[in-house]
Amino acid sequence: MAIIADWLDKYAGAERCVKSFIKVFNTADIYSLVDFLSPEEKKLIVGNKNIITSFLQNIPFAKKHFRKMLFLFPYAIESFDLRKYDVILSSSHSVAKNVLTTSEQIHVCYCHTPMRYAWDMYFDYMEKLNGLEKMLFKLLMHKIRIWDFASVGRVDYFIANSNFVKRRIKKIYSRDAAVIYPPVDINLFDFEKTKENYFVTVSRLVGYKRVDLLVKAFNRLGEKLIIIGEGEEKEKLMKMAGDNIIFKGYVSHKEKVNILKRAKAFVYAAKEDFGIAPVEAQVCGTPVIALNKGGTAESVIDGVSGILFNEQNEENIIKAVNDFNKRTFDYFAIREHSMKFDVNKFEEKIKSFLESII
Secondary structure (H helix, E strand, O other): OEEEEOOEOOOOHHHHHHHHHHHHOOOOEEEEOOEOOOHHHHHHHHOOOOEEEOHHHHOOOHHHHHHHHHHHHHHHHOOOOOOOOOEEEEEEOOOHHHOOOOOOOEEEEEEOOOOOOOOOOHHHHHHOOOHHHHHHHHHHHHHHHHHHHHOHHHOOEEEEOOHHHHHHHHHHHOOOEEEOOOOEOHHHOOOOOOOOOOEEEEOOOOHHHOHHHHHHHHHHHOOOEEEEOOOOOHHHHHHHOOOOEEEEEOOOHHHHHHHHHHOOEEEEOOOOOOOHHHHHHHHOOOOEEEEOOOOHHHHOOEOOOEEEEOOOOHHHHHHHHHHHHOOOOOHHHHHHHHHHHEHHHHHHHHHHHHHHHO
């Protein structure tokens, strides 16, 4: 068996899935376009196993700039010779699903999303570019979309990380997919029934996460908001924010849990493929105020484990927060709801799925 990742450069949502795949199928070989994990992250995800990388690994400055080498990704992923394997399991939000396979092999793709920048978020990414960059981006994405769609037949079975992504796969690739929600290690998060008077969000500070909407809404609300995370928009957001909004930047896991479990509520404005952070908050017994679209529409039960708002704008966030402040929530019920996303259940379902098709 071979396990294929797009790239391994940090410990995030997709890497948690790879970690679980390796735990369940511990004799599998591991492939990735690049491996720039720290020694601690590498130990956590793959243990002592070797990661087989592509030629991108050895390109100068790749560690910092490999994402800008998208035009080379098709050549890099197709450079892996996987003929000796019976089963290929890919963890893909980009090109891992496009590895070359034969008719005698079974390829199962756990799909976090079809390539965002080529499909759903194409215009969002293009908005940030200047004239020449925009023209080159259009040409590249046109070629990438043709190649990406033409390569869909290399996957025998799709697993989506949410029903939201399942619909994307059907729309873009005309393929059906099973749904298995991604893993959350509930043992790493403490339950707390005593809440304090502040709200919290945990997010990368990048455009599509729409943290700017949270800042604008809480500027008007005057409620205390703690923002955990780093990203390219941090400086801009800090200039926008009032004194009631605190930027914590990167924090340790222990500090993150301490903030999450005591928060009045977790707030989130992004339209996510799934969204691990809102589930982590629920594991702590903390209600979630989130968008009623994408993954949070599936992970949050409106009125039970939080409040869902329908439109991605500051008015809807303000209304949801005011609505939340008038209600009470059963923190034990919120924690209980989050159990369905436990890492052990994820691993059982992945193992069962592969056994059933093999």
